[in-house]
Amino acid sequence: MSDSKVCIALDFKTKADVENFLKQFEGEKLYVKVGMELFYGQGIEMVEMIKKMGHKIFLDLKLHDIPNTVKSAMRQLAKLDVDMINVHASGGVEMMKAAIEGLEEGKVGDKRPLCIAVTCLTSLDQDVLDNQLLIHEPLDQVVLKWASNAKEAGLDGVVCSPLESKIIHDHLGEDFLTVTPGIRLATDNVNDQKRVTTPAMARELTSSYIVVGRTITGSNNPVETYKKVYQDFQG
Numbered sequence: 001m002s003d004s005k006v007c008i009a010l011d012f013k014t015k016a017d018v019e020n021f022l023k024q025f026e027g028e029k030l031y032v033k034v035g036m037e038l039f040y041g042q043g044i045e046m047v048e049m050i051k052k053m054g055h056k057i058f059l060d061l062k063l064h065d066i067p068n069t070v071k072s073a074m075r076q077l078a079k080l081d082v083d084m085i086n087v088h089a090s091g092g093v094e095m096m097k098a099a100i101e102g103l104e105e106g107k108v109g110d111k112r113p114l115c116i117a118v119t120c121l122t123s124l125d126q127d128v129l130d131n132q133l134l135i136h137e138p139l140d141q142v143v144l145k146w147a148s149n150a151k152e153a154g155l156d157g158v159v160c161s162p163l164e165s166k167i168i169h170d171h172l173g174e175d176f177l178t179v180t181p182g183i184r185l186a187t188d189n190v191n192d193q194k195r196v197t198t199p200a201m202a203r204e205l206t207s208s209y210i211v212v213g214r215t216i217t218g219s220n221n222p223v224e225t226y227k228k229v230y231q232d233f234q235g
């Protein structure tokens, strides 16, 4: 199974947990997501270990600061030679452009990491937009506008719900990536995710990549479950 578009969220606490998990996938080239907890706890060493194993990495640190700071942070992070990285779209077009500039300046070889933007966090809803952030447009319009800002800034795509993929692709083109969490197999516990779709539904809804955590990491047989998710999504 090469060129996987199923990104496994490595939401583990320790290096040993990650090693034990990845050991089961010997011979398999995975796409894995390293988030804030793992990166802040285990740092660069963890990224290097995963790269040595030959897996692709989505470094999910969701940068959000003034453009100059994001640019210099990205210049440093690009040196890790990860495959995908992200920012918050709410930082604005100039901040996102600065992220790309930093990645270009720090890249290893001639290819910079893909850069995608988080639109509205799925933990926000219309009530929070209206009453806490004073954003009175409908949430789906906010997502679409922020996604189009990301495209204007030269980013490669967005993190969004599979349910938003189609409208984003319709407006911004098929090549603009939608990376979608909130995936569950039909037999799973949904945990804290509010709106979930199966891998097959995500494919039909035009997700470019799916991000899958507990369905695989919490399974009794992660390798089998990964294969099932992969087949469901990529065929």
Ligand code: C5P
Pocket (backbone or CB within 6 Å): 009, 011, 035, 121, 122, 123, 159, 181, 182, 183, 191, 193, 211, 212, 213, 214, 215
């Ligand atoms: O275990 P589960 O499949 O719910 O994990 C999904 C992963 O995607 C987690 O790492 C979570 O932080 C991340 N994520 C998400 N929803 C977003 C953005 C990121 O679930 N809107």
